[in-house]
Structure formats: structure tokens, C-alpha cells
Amino acid sequence: MAAPFKGITVLEYAGFVAGPYCGRLLADLGAEVVKIEAPGAGDPARGYGPFPGNIPNREKSGLFLHLSLNKRSITVDPSTPSGKELFVKLAAKADVLIEDCSPGRMSDMGLGFAQLQELNQSLIYVSVTPYGQTGPHSVWKAQHINTFHASGEGYTLPGGATYAKFPERPPVAAGAHLGEYDAGLMAASGTVAALYARQIWGIGQHVDISKQEATFGLNRLMFTQSESEGHVVDRTRSYVYGGIFPCNDGYVMLYPREDRQWRALVGIMGNPELAEDERFSARASRIENAGEVNAAISRWTQTLGKDEIYSLVAPSGCPVGLYADSQDLHKSPQLQARKFFREVDHPLAGQLSYPVRPYQFSGLPEEATIAAPLLGQHNNEIFCGQLGLPPAELAELRRAGVV
Amino acid sequence: MTAKSNPNRTALSGVRVLDLTNLLAGPFPSLLLALLGAEVIKIESEAQLDAARRPPYAYDDPDASPVFNTINLNKLSVQLNLKEPEAIRLVHGLVSISDAVVENMRPGVMDRLGLGYQQLGKINPTLVFASITGAGGTGPESSYPGYAPAFNALSGLGHLTGYPDGPPGELHDSIDCRVGATAAFAILSGLFHRLRTGEGQFIDLSSRESIAMFTGEALMDFSMNGNGAGNGTTSIRRGNRSPGMAPHGCYPCKGQDAWVTIAVSDDTEWQAFCGAIGHPEWISEPEFRDSSLRQKNQETLDLLIGDWTQTKSPNEATKLLQSAGVAAAPSMTRPDLANDPHLIARGAWQRLEHPVLGRQTVQGPPWILSETPASIHSPSPLLGQHNEYVLQGLLGASKAELAEWLDAGVLN
Numbered sequence: 001m002a003a004p005f006k007g008i009t010v011l012e013y014a015g016f017v018a019g020p021y022c023g024r025l026l027a028d029l030g031a032e033v034v035k036i037e038a039p040g041a042g043d044p045a046r047g048y049g050p051f052p053g054n055i056p057n058r059e060k061s062g063l064f065l066h067l068s069l070n071k072r073s074i075t076v077d078p079s080t081p082s083g084k085e086l087f088v089k090l091a092a093k094a095d096v097l098i099e100d101c102s103p104g105r106m107s108d109m110g111l112g113f114a115q116l117q118e119l120n121q122s123l124i125y126v127s128v129t130p131y132g133q134t135g136p137h138s139v140w141k142a143q144h145i146n147t148f149h150a151s152g153e154g155y156t157l158p159g160g161a162t163y164a165k166f167p168e169r170p171p172v173a174a175g176a177h178l179g180e181y182d183a184g185l186m187a188a189s190g191t192v193a194a195l196y197a198r199q200i201w202g203i204g205q206h207v208d209i210s211k212q213e214a215t216f217g218l219n220r221l222m223f224t225q226s227e228s229e230g231h232v233v234d235r236t237r238s239y240v241y242g243g244i245f246p247c248n249d250g251y252v253m254l255y256p257r258e259d260r261q262w263r264a265l266v267g268i269m270g271n272p273e274l275a276e277d278e279r280f281s282a283r284a285s286r287i288e289n290a291g292e293v294n295a296a297i298s299r300w301t302q303t304l305g306k307d308e309i310y311s312l313v314a315p316s317g318c319p320v321g322l323y324a325d326s327q328d329l330h331k332s333p334q335l336q337a338r339k340f341f342r343e344v345d346h347p348l349a350g351q352l353s354y355p356v357r358p359y360q361f362s363g364l365p366e367e368a369t370i371a372a373p374l375l376g377q378h379n380n381e382i383f384c385g386q387l388g389l390p391p392a393e394l395a396e397l398r399r400a401g402v403v
Numbered sequence: 404m405t406a407k408s409n410p411n412r413t414a415l416s417g418v419r420v421l422d423l424t425n426l427l428a429g430p431f432p433s434l435l436l437a438l439l440g441a442e443v444i445k446i447e448s449e450a451q452l453d454a455a456r457r458p459p460y461a462y463d464d465p466d467a468s469p470v471f472n473t474i475n476l477n478k479l480s481v482q483l484n485l486k487e488p489e490a491i492r493l494v495h496g497l498v499s500i501s502d503a504v505v506e507n508m509r510p511g512v513m514d515r516l517g518l519g520y521q522q523l524g525k526i527n528p529t530l531v532f533a534s535i536t537g538a539g540g541t542g543p544e545s546s547y548p549g550y551a552p553a554f555n556a557l558s559g560l561g562h563l564t565g566y567p568d569g570p571p572g573e574l575h576d577s578i579d580c581r582v583g584a585t586a587a588f589a590i591l592s593g594l595f596h597r598l599r600t601g602e603g604q605f606i607d608l609s610s611r612e613s614i615a616m617f618t619g620e621a622l623m624d625f626s627m628n629g630n631g632a633g634n635g636t637t638s639i640r641r642g643n644r645s646p647g648m649a650p651h652g653c654y655p656c657k658g659q660d661a662w663v664t665i666a667v668s669d670d671t672e673w674q675a676f677c678g679a680i681g682h683p684e685w686i687s688e689p690e691f692r693d694s695s696l697r698q699k700n701q702e703t704l705d706l707l708i709g710d711w712t713q714t715k716s717p718n719e720a721t722k723l724l725q726s727a728g729v730a731a732a733p734s735m736t737r738p739d740l741a742n743d744p745h746l747i748a749r750g751a752w753q754r755l756e757h758p759v760l761g762r763q764t765v766q767g768p769p770w771i772l773s774e775t776p777a778s779i780h781s782p783s784p785l786l787g788q789h790n791e792y793v794l795q796g797l798l799g800a801s802k803a804e805l806a807e808w809l810d811a812g813v814l815n
Binding site for chain 2: 113136139141143157166181189190204213244251252255323359362
């Protein structure tokens with residue numbers, strides 16, 4: 001069997017996390033993704049890091065390397081006439097274009113959806129921006145912190161355990177640029193939906209993704225429940241009992257919601273008598289005596305390490321998680337068994353371990369993972385090889401800073 | 404012809420999905436498929452009610468759950484008690500006329516019921532079968548049940564959210580939807596492959612891995628530098644700060660627990676910011692002269708900015724800063740979002756009538772598709788609302804058979 005997107009060509013004129021995550025999800029399942037980067041600086045993710053030894057180098061940024069696996073890179077400045085011409089030639093043949101410019105900017109350059117659709121009726125044009133293409137806030141400037149807080153989820157974080165310690169501190173955006181990934185993921189499903197539609201209806205279309213709405217849409221249970229119960233969820237939100245507990249090398253999450261889970265947990269804790277104790281035996285009484293429940297659990301967790309607690313409790317079916325850092329993830333026997341990480345060699349960054357795919361498709365062929373491209377690595381291949389540009393002209397464009 | 408004049412033209416026209424899911428991580432991807440036009444048939448039963456139809460989401464009436472409604476819009480419901488062999492036979496019948504199955508039962512349950520991929524893939528070799536579990540279908544921890552707060556912890560996301568000197572962040576149900584959104588992408592990819600080649604397949608999705616994908620910058624820090632435990636700038640939680648930008652934070656405003664977020668990415672924005680808040684003299688302040696100095700003196704800077712933000716509401720501060728070209732947005736609450744003119748203008752909130760709950764406000768589709776719009780056409784189904792359509796209409800059963808199944812507890 002072939003990969004799902006074998007033969008689908010994607011132009012990725014997008015940087016940092018959101019658009020590139022969309023591109024990466026498609027590339028991992030076989031799409032031929034070409035990054036169109038700004039000559040000189042390239043994708044802003046190249047400047048972000050982390051870098052080996054903390055020494056900045058645009059070919060060694062961890063964020064960029066992660067998001068650019070299986071892609072190729074060309075450099076073009078489409079705001080110049082000859083750059084625009086190259087861009088248009090590529091878009092005329094592409095199946096998908098992912099872009100993340102401020103709304104209106106692409107049209108100003110002659111590269112808007114309507115303009116490119118005239119050349120390529122079946123083009124799927126995916127725009128990923130902070131607040132979408134329409135509406136009064138579409139012109140707003142934003143970084144991740146802004147859209148994440150505008151989604152409504154920021155106001156609910158980091159949660160009750162932090163609030164108990166630092167009630168005066170502000171709510172926070174989730175770490176690791178989570179909201180950018182939310183948008184990239186939603187853009188990817190929108191893209192595939194549009195590819196599906198093209199296959200049955202023969203049409204291209206514009207897919208408009210708002211980062212604010214991507215994260216907002218993932219919080220529907222919380223918003224609906226708080227609305228129907230008439231309260232506002234904020235960063236004091238926590239578990240009535242259970243939740244985060246300190247252990248001797250970090251934190252664990254324990255949530256013995258059901259009676260059977262509580263009985264299992266206290267057995268493992270060496271306090272089976274607590275299962276019979278009327279103050280804790282039913283969920284309602286555990287809620288009533290939450291302070292004592294938590295104190296008992298905490299006394300136990302503090303004597304142990306997070307790995308130990310996890311391996312003791314998880315098989316019992318009581319909800320438990322160790323708060324993993326990157327090292328814990330790399331060392332996890334479960335992730336190793338599923339080959340979640342793969343070693344990939346990059347010409348400058350060397351051999352590194354990368355997270356590959358969170359799902360396994362029974363029909364996906366085993367193919368090598370290709371390291372992130374160097375800036376403009378595929379200029380010759382694509383401009384001369386695919387578009388037929390004479391090498392002398394490419395050299396000319398390079399001198400002019402267009403490529 | 405435009406999409407508006409052809410409302411039948413949806414992205415997933417003709418796609419039928421069987422939904423054997425519960426609560427959120429499974430129902431969310433089938434919701435997304437239903438918004439895109441797929442016919443999603445939820446197989447459910449009074450004997451094993453969906454958790455979103457039970458307390459704390461609904462008490463006396465399983466049809467009176469606003470939460471169930473919001474995550475099961477556009478779907479159909481058929482009541483089949485999977486403990487009954489006859490019900491399993493009927494599911495097999497549905498499998499033979501469906502394109503995809505999505506399930507998030509506890510590991511092993513589908514196999515025990517005779518509904519695993521081994522069995523269903525034989526009935527319909529072109530089936531796209533997505534199994535959503537906590538840890539994935541293989542590996543030493545595959546039998547552990549999964550819970551959203553646990554994946555938040557196990558995926559590394561909790562470790563990266565919050566303050567460096569405080570406990571990790573507590574992300575709740577949104578984590579399930581993130582798993583579900585990943586599953587939706589995977590199922591769509593499988594369906595697209597099937598459409599082009601006629602080949603079905605099994606998709607084994609791990610919730611923990613779905614969330615861990617988002618922590619790539621920290622995972623790469625460990626790969627490169629061994630900074631797993633938090634020495635690197637990207638591998639530990641850092642509140643509202645971000646390397647390379649200052650000011651960058653969430654600041655107190657006028658009003659009860661009201662906050663505005665501000666991010667200044669370069670010197671031009673810094674100058675615009677100082678001008679907008681009436682402190683042009685900060686531009687020449689040596690402590691704040693460039694980005695690295697502003698980052699170094701961020702605590703002082705944050706206090707000074709807080710003095711200004713406290714004189715404004717989040718909306719006032721946002722408007723002022725946006726008009727000067729500075730990135731700002733309120734930290735929005737549920738009521739803020741409900742009244743947000745932008746979200747309303749984009750259809751991010753929609754109203755519909757539910758037969759039991761009455762008028763409900765729900766969130767719109769997360770994409771705007773110009774030619775095959777995703778849309779909400781129906782509220783969530785009542786339990787068993789589509790028994791006749793599914794069993795008589797699709798499977799060709801008789802009225803008498805339905806009555807018999809009802810009596811025998813197959814349909815309940």
C-alpha cells in the first residue's frame with residue numbers, strides 16, 4: 001500500500017509552528033511538501049531553538065528540525081516581480097498551498113485565493129492566521145500568548161494546585177506553543193477534508209483557520225458545562241480530591257474517582273483499612289473529606305519516585321500519570337516499544353532522536369524519515385529541475401536576493 | 404454552482420461512520436466528521452450509557468445533557484446492547500455498509516465483543532478502523548486505561564505549563580479533544596486513501612503520543628542537550644514568558660480578576676508600545692534599550708506595565724495597543740467569548756433548538772470551507788432516535804423484527 005498523500009504536492013508558505021505543523025502531518029503521510037522560505041533568514045522557527053550547546057544556528061534549531069521532517073526547502077521572495085512569477089508557477093501545479101500571512105497580504109501580492117484559483121481551479125488554499133480571514137479582529141496582531149488567552153483556555157490555567165501556592169499570579173498560556181499546534185492540526189484536517197471534496201466534486205477551495213477558534217473549539221465541554229451550570233471556570237479549577245501530588249523527584253497525577261479505583265489505590269498504598277473507612281468509602285464522602293483524602297495520598301507519594309508510583313498504580317486501573325519531562329518521554333518503555341522516536345541524521349545537526357507519529361496505519365509503507373532541509377537546499381532541483389529555469393537565471397535571481 | 408446553491412455539496416458526502424465511542428476523545432473526531440457532512444451513526448445503549456449522558460452532565464434524563472449535545476451534533480443514534488449476540492450481528496451488518504469505524508473503548512473490549520479490526524476488517528476490507536486508546540494498542544502499557552488528566556501528565560505537556568517554581572499545569576477535557584482532533588486527521592487521511600485506492604486500514608492511535616507531538620521543542624532540547632529535567636529554556640515551564648520577547652506577559656486590569664496579554668517582539672513594537680501607554684521616556688531608558696536588556700529586566704518592566712494595565716479594562720488596553728500595532732488580547736472568560744463580536748461574526752457560536760433542552764448555544768465548526776461548508780444541521784440525537792432509520796431503512800429489517808429486538812433487550 002502507498003502512503004495516503006503519495007503524489008500530493010503541498011506548498012508551505014508559512015513559518016514558526018502552526019502552518020508548518022499542518023505541513024508536517026501531511027508530509028509524514030506521504031505528501032511532497034515544499035517549504036517556501038524567505039531568502040536569508042528563512043522560517044522564523046530557524047531562529048527559535050533550542051540549539052545544540054545553546055549556540056544559535058539557523059540550520060540547527062530544534063523546533064525547526066522537528067517541524068520540517070520530510071520536507072524540502074526553496075527560498076523565494078514573492079513580493080518581487082520575478083519571485084512572484086516563480087511562486088505562481090509553483091502554485092499553478094500544486095494541490096495545496098498553506099499560507100499564514102496577515103489577511104489581505106497575499107492578495108496584495110497578487111497571490112490571493114481568487115487570483116491563484118484562476119490559474120489552478122482545483123487548488124486547495126489553506127490560510128492559518130491568529131483570528132481568521134474575516135471579522136473585526138482579523139487585523140489584530142498576535143503571538144501565541146495572545147491567541148491562547150483569546151481562546152478562553154488561558155484563563156483556566158495553570159490550575160488549582162498552582163493557584164493554592166501563588167494566588168496573586170496571572171493565568172498562563174499552555175507551554176510549548178500548544179495553541180499553534182492546535183491550529184496546525186485543525187488546518188490539517190481541513191486540508192484533507194478539502195482534498196476529499198476535490199476528489200468527489202472536482203473543486204478546489206479556501207480553508208480559513210483561526211488559531212483562536214482552533215483552541216476555543218477544543219474547550220467545548222468546559223464552556224458548555226460552565227454555561228449550563230452558570231459559573232465561570234478560572235485558574236482555580238482543580239479536582240475536588242485527587243489531582244497533583246508531589247513525590248520525591250517530581251509530581252504525579254492521581255485521581256481515584258470510582259470506588260473500585262480508590263480501593264485499588266489504598267491497597268497499593270498499604271492502607272487497605274481506608275477502603276472500609278466510612279469517611280472515604282463512597283465518592284460523595286471522599287468529596288466531603290477531600291482534605292483528608294489528599295493528605296493521605298500525599299503522605300504516601302512523597303516517599304516514592306514518580307516512576308515507582310506510576311508502575312505500582314497504573315496496572316490497577318486507577319487513573320495515574322507521572323508528570324513526564326522530555327527525558328522521561330525519551331526513556332519511556334511504552335514509547336520505545338511503539339517506536340515513537342526515530343533517529344534521523346541531519347548533515348549539520350547530526351544524528352538526533354525525533355518524535356515521529358502518534359498513530360500507526362496498518363497500510364503505511366515503512367519509509368525512511370528525511371531530515372529537515374537546509375535553507376534553500378532544493379532551489380536547483382525545484383526551480384531548474386521542475387520549473388525548467390535555466391541555471392544562469394537562477395544564479396541571477398540569487399544575486400538579486402529573490403532566491 | 405456555489406456551495407450555497409447546493410447545500411448537499413459537503414466535503415464528506417456519502418461517507419458513513421459508525422461511532423462506538425464514549426465521552427469525549429472518541430466522540431470529538433466523529434463530531435468533526437459529522438460537521439463535514441459524514442453520516443455518523445452512534446451505537447449506544449441504556450445498558451452502557453455514554454458518560455456524557457450521565458452525571459455530572461445529565462441526571463434524570465439521558466437526553467437532557469448540554470455536554471452530550473455539544474459533542475454529538477449532527478449524529479444519528481441507534482440503540483444496540485452490545486452484550487446481546489444479535490446486536491453484534493446487527494453491528495456487523497452496519498459495518499458492511501459503512502466506510503469507517505471509530506472507537507475509544509478500553510483496550511481489548513472491541514475484540515472481546517467480536518468487533519475488533521480482525522473481525523470487522525474481514526466483513527468489510529475497505530473499512531477505515533480507528534482505535535483510540537490511552538497508550539496505543541501495542542507495548543507494555545497498552546492495557547492501561549486512559550484518562551485525559553493522565554495524558555496531560557504523561558505526554559510532557561503538564562510539565563511545560565505553569566510557573567517554573569510551582570507545580571505543573573492542569574489541562575483537563577481539552578486534552579481529550581486534542582487527541583480527538585488528531586484522530587480526526589488520521590481518519591480523514593485513511594478515508595482519502597480509501598477513496599483513491601479502495602484500500603481500508605487499521606489506525607492505532609495513542610493519546611499520550613498525540614499530545615507528546617506538541618512538545619517537540621522540549622523533546623528536541625533533550626535530544627540535543629540532554630535538557631530533560633529543565634536546564635534548557637524550552638524544556639521547562641516558564642509562566643507567560645517566551646524566549647526572545649519582552650515584554651511578554653499577562654497583566655492585571657481594572658475589574659474583577661481581569662487580565663490582558665501583551666507581546667512585544669522587536670524594538671519597533673517596543674517604541675510603539677511605549678508611545679501607546681503614554682511612557683515615551685521608557686524608549687530611552689537604558690535598562691530597556693534592547694530586547695536582551697528588556698528580557699533581563701523583565702520583572703521591573705512587568706511591574707511598571709502592570710501599573711498602566713490596572714487603569715484599563717482588558718478590552719480598553721487591547722484596543723489601545725492594537726491600534727498602535729502591538730500584539731495584545733484579553734485573557735477571555737466564557738462570558739467574554741459569548742459576547743465577542745468577532746466570534747459571533749464568524750459563526751463560532753451558533754444557536755439551535757434541542758427537543759428536550761430547548762434553545763442551546765453551541766460552538767460552530769473549527770474551519771471555514773469556502774465551497775463545502777462544514778455546518779450544524781441537527782442537535783445531538785435522542786437515545787435511539789434513529790432506530791427505525793438505521794435498522795429498517797439501512798439494514799432492511801421489518802417492523803416486527805424491531806419489536807422483537809426491543810422485547811429481547813437487543814435494542815435498549
